[in-house]
Amino acid sequence: MVITYRPKSLMEALEAIEFIDYTVFAGGTDLMVKRKQLAGLLPSFDKPVMFISDLAELKQVTIKDGFLYIGAACTFADIIENSLIPEIYKEVFMQIASPAIRNSATIGGNICNSSPAADSLPLLYALDAALVIENSCRRAELPISDFITGPGRNILNSSELVTAVKLPIQSFEKTCYKKVSSRRSNALSKISFVALANIENDVYKDIRIAFGSVAPTVIRSLDIEEDIITMSSQHALDINQIARDYATLIKPIDDQRSTAFYRKEVCNRLLADFLGNYAAASLQL
Amino acid sequence: MINEITLRLNGETRTLDVNPLKRLLDVLREDCGLSGIKEGCGEGECGACSVLIDGVFMNACLYPVGKAEGKEVITIEGLVGTENYEVLKESFEQAGAVQCGFCSPGMIMAAESLLRKNPHPTEHQIREAISGNLCRCTGYNMIVEAVQLASKRGEGLW
Numbered sequence: 227m228v229i230t231y232r233p234k235s236l237m238e239a240l241e242a243i244e245f246i247d248y249t250v251f252a253g254g255t256d257l258m259v260k261r262k263q264l265a266g267l268l269p270s271f272d273k274p275v276m277f278i279s280d281l282a283e284l285k286q287v288t289i290k291d292g293f294l295y296i297g298a299a300c301t302f303a304d305i306i307e308n309s310l311i312p313e314i315y316k317e318v319f320m321q322i323a324s325p326a327i328r329n330s331a332t333i334g335g336n337i338c339n340s341s342p343a344a345d346s347l348p349l350l351y352a353l354d355a356a357l358v359i360e361n362s363c364r365r366a367e368l369p370i371s372d373f374i375t376g377p378g379r380n381i382l383n384s385s386e387l388v389t390a391v392k393l394p395i396q397s398f399e400k401t402c403y404k405k406v407s408s409r410r411s412n413a414l415s416k417i418s419f420v421a422l423a424n425i426e427n428d429v430y431k432d433i434r435i436a437f438g439s440v441a442p443t444v445i446r447s448l449d450i451e452e453d454i455i456t457m458s459s460q461h462a463l464d465i466n467q468i469a470r471d472y473a474t475l476i477k478p479i480d481d482q483r484s485t486a487f488y489r490k491e492v493c494n495r496l497l498a499d500f501l502g503n504y505a506a507a508s509l510q511l
Numbered sequence: 512m513i514n515e516i517t518l519r520l521n522g523e524t525r526t527l528d529v530n531p532l533k534r535l536l537d538v539l540r541e542d543c544g545l546s547g548i549k550e551g552c553g554e555g556e557c558g559a560c561s562v563l564i565d566g567v568f569m570n571a572c573l574y575p576v577g578k579a580e581g582k583e584v585i586t587i588e589g590l591v592g593t594e595n596y597e598v599l600k601e602s603f604e605q606a607g608a609v610q611c612g613f614c615s616p617g618m619i620m621a622a623e624s625l626l627r628k629n630p631h632p633t634e635h636q637i638r639e640a641i642s643g644n645l646c647r648c649t650g651y652n653m654i655v656e657a658v659q660l661a662s663k664r665g666e667g668l669w
Contacts, residue, residue, distance in 0.1 A: 230531040230577045251575070258534070258573040259554040266541075268532055269575070275532060277578050303567075324643020325621070326570045327555055411642035412556045 298334025348436035416484035521589030531577025547587035558644030568624035608657035610648035
């Protein structure tokens with residue numbers, strides 16, 4: 227029988243994983259589906275399981291030095307209900323899954339599962355989120371884009387836990403979050419798109435664009451964002467050019483949820499729509 | 512390490528000797544004989560296994576019983592006999608919100624969970640609250656009406 231363990235504190239958890247390779251179990255909404263067997267059979271866990279979703283240290287939301295720290299075991303519902311978290315961030319979490327899943331699924335779990343279709347990731351990339359990673363003697367912060375390395379892969383080793391997500395507290399006057407899926411609730415996304423911008427006198431001062439589900443990890447390009455700002459400052463925003471630049475990064479696949487063709491096309495349209503030129507939606511690439 | 516699991520189930524303290532990884536859904540149906548809870552999809556998409564855990568609306572198919580240690584679990588059987596349940600039951604009956612009945616326990620748990628937080632929900636809020644619960648018979652409109660009716664009839668209960 228696979229051993230299960232419920233540590234009483236974060237330190238207990240970190241000390242335990244130092245010597246034993248545990249499957250770390252937070253909300254379980256991905257894990258229980260992956261490990262599911264035929265109805266009535268036990269889920270198939272091959273390593274000891276450690277339940278961390280009730281650890282108080284991982285449920286906190288705090289502001290420190292101007293940054294927001296969201297504990298890794300905060301559920302999406304906790305995030306939506308927390309008054310410290312900006313409304314524009316919450317909009318993304320409100321569209322994830324369904325009430326029961328949002329009551330269970332955690333932000334840390336969504337990050338560590340590292341799915342290309344993870345719904346919280348495009349926002350976290352757009353906000354330049356950092357992750358707090360701890361083992362029993364060290365604590366480090368790492369940008370999320372350095373953490374996730376591929377579909378379902380990240381650099382976390384078995385003696386470490388992601389304990390919090392660090393976000394800037396920023397306001398954006400133009401925002402868009404779009405999740406394209408077959409059903410509004412509980413469907414994995416075919417494409418997800420986050421764009422955040424600040425505009426002054428029709429010129430982009432700050433823009434962040436992230437695409438999910440269309441490449442092995444979330445796509446965000448600081449270079450293209452810089453180009454958008456430059457073009458916009460010269461009042462020469464070439465949406466076709468921007469879309470062509472993104473097209474070199476957007477590498478979707480055909481799978482059971484959608485096709486590469488559809489995904490590329492919708493990415494272009496979402497981009498053109500956000501940048502404010504509907505005519506460009508029919509661009510030829 | 513967990514050897515046995517103690518939890519509050521529908522108002523009673525129960526100590527169960529089960530594998531902590533067993534799904535709460537299976538523990539409730541097989542070990543506790545509570546068959547109101549249903550297995551539809553087994554992966555959190557249909558809501559037929561909805562329960563309240565410490566008052567929070569959850570899918571029991573994604574919940575290993577080991578996580579329920581020390582918590583309070585309420586199933587549809589735990590609502591039966593309460594005034595809230597009577598109002599919900601009559602409203603579901605009157606609005607025609609029960610056809611095959613497979614989704615009904617989950618739908619009623621979703622309605623109870625919503626009304627506890629928001630006794631006067633809008634239609635949009637009701638649709639959002641039941642968005643994780645699938646019904647293949649009614650087309651949902653009758654369920655939405657049932658929750659609206661319950662909200663009206665149960666004035667002051669939630």
